[in-house]
Amino acid sequence: MAKNLPHWPKTPPRCQKPRSVLQETMEDIDKNGDGFIDLEEYIGDMYSHDGDTDEPEWVKTEREQFVEFRDKNRDGKMDKEETKDWILPSDYDHAEAEARHLVYESDQNKVRTAPPFFLGG
Ligand SMILES: [Ca+2]
Ligand SMILES: [Ca+2]
Numbered sequence: 001m002a003k004n005l006p007h008w009p010k011t012p013p014r015c016q017k018p019r020s021v022l023q024e025t026m027e028d029i030d031k032n033g034d035g036f037i038d039l040e041e042y043i044g045d046m047y048s049h050d051g052d053t054d055e056p057e058w059v060k061t062e063r064e065q066f067v068e069f070r071d072k073n074r075d076g077k078m079d080k081e082e083t084k085d086w087i088l089p090s091d092y093d094h095a096e097a098e099a100r101h102l103v104y105e106s107d108q109n110k111v112r113t114a115p116p117f118f119l120g121g
Pocket of ligand 1: 030031032033034035036037038041
């Protein structure tokens with residue numbers, strides 16, 4: 001006799017579309033779930049304000065970055081496209097990316113390597 005047929009699970013594995021980095025990032029940072037990342041959510045993801053202490057310099061820098069670079073249409077929050085440009089800058093139009101990348105990179109490095117991220121708790 002032939003071997004037993006393999007035992008199929010009752011429910012076939014669902015074909016789940018993997019969530020994109022963009023989606024995950026947005027869901028992660030977008031605390032109030034409105035589909036946008038506003039300035040407070042953006043900052044809150046990296047820094048939690050602790051009592052009366054003044055914001056460190058790098059947080060101020062991040063705020064400026066948000067206003068200057070992230071929020072391209074200046075409506076005070078990052079939509080999906082703006083977030084994409086933030087986390088996936090390589091998606092830029094290539095020629096343009098080439099020019100912007102250098103600036104972006106050096107900016108990022110400055111910010112990223114400066115202070116460790118204190119996630120208060
Ligand atoms: Ca939000
Ligand atoms: Ca915007």
